[in-house]
Amino acid sequence: MEEEIRALEQNGTWELVDLPPSKKPIGCRWVYKIKHKADGTIERYKARLVAKGYNQVLGIDYLDTFSPVAKVTTIRTLLAVAAAKGWHLHQMDVSNAFLHGDLDEEVYMQLPPGLSGKRNGEFTKGEGDSFVALLVYVDDILVASTDLGIIQDIKNQLNSSFKIKDLGPLKYFLGLEVARQNKGMAICQRKYALELLKDTGFTDCKPVHSPIVPSHKLNKLGGKPIEDNTQYRKIVGKLLYLTITRPDICFATQQLSQFLDCPTDLHMQAAHRVLRYIKGAPGQGLLFPAVSDLKMKAFSDSDWGACVDTRRSIIGLCVFIGNALVSWKSKKQVTVSKSSSEAEYRALVATTCEVQWLSYLLTELGIDHNGPTAIYCDSKSAIAIAENPVFHERTKHIELDCHLIREKLNKGVIKLFHVGSE
Structure with missing residues (x-):
């Protein structure tokens, strides 16, 4: 928490002032998270200060929102090209991602707990041997280039403006496990898939060979409605994220996504079948060949x-x-x-x-x-x-x-x- 507060103050994120009589401040809270490595061990503890922006009214307090988030397809394309071209891939993490953009509106926020009252995307540059690509996903950064010197220069420039953590060569990015070999680059979400099976109680289930039965057509009226659809929604939401590296469950997940408002027991059975299919090969993923x-x-x-x-x-x-x-x-x-x-x-x-x-x-x-x-x-x-x-x-x-x-x-x-x- 102290490190987060210190980084916010160094970046000039806010200015401590007395609240004007006609203004109403929004609240804030701390969000804590444990960052894990690909093997499941703890990498570091993380604290984020989050403003309660949901208290603001669109059109009155703000006009639009923006966060630099690269498309998942862009990430896969960059990795595929990097594998074929032999580019170096390094990753970085911004120490704090709070208000690095420019604000046109005045926003008043209450003091964060623990603080005393003291006064999309993707970017490229160059060509040939000097080419470099920078991919940003909120506070996670991926940089690719044939020249390690250029990558280091970018790290130094970013660190001079924002405090960043240098995580070295790409291994674990946005839940994607990346392994580079002579044949190419393999990516998967094995850790995420195993956590999904553990959270849903399917760690010891019997695997099946297909995510969905082709002859079964799901519909809204089939089966008995589920009283609490929270578990169903959680499963489908996690399956959607798993499709980043698993095109084999894309169609099954699309079918399940149609019934989030009122799922039935038949829909839940279909979702459980997808989990049993994942159990058969939790480390299934994609290979981007080095020769292409x-x-x-x-x-x-x-x-x-x-x-x-x-x-x-x-x-x-x-x-x-x-x-x-x-x-x-x-x-x-x-x-x-x-x-x-x-x-x-x-x-x-x-x-x-x-x-x-x-x-x-x-x-x-x-x-x-x-x-x-x-x-x-x-x-x-x-x-x-x-x-x-x-x-x-x-x-x-x-x-x-x-x-x-x-x-x-x-x-x-x-x-x-x-x-x-x-």
């Missing part, structure tokens, strides 16, 4: 009318950079598709948007992405719709924004290929 051409390719699919309650289709996509899987998604479409071709076409659109965004990210990381990206789809009719310049009767009901895939085709950003689903 860094060429992007994607796969797109759709399950027409899969949702029993709404008859909306479920899309699925995955994007590879070389042989490294960096992005995947399983999501219910926002509207009902009148045909399987339309459902597949909408899945292609979602895949195209993801490919376009990743191409921008690769450009920022200094990767030349020449030529169109191959997108594989098992629907010949959806490919025909995308490549057909004639706006005929069968595609009038598809929104105009969905036809951006045709625009990307004409610009040579993507190229569609048919692949069998057998």
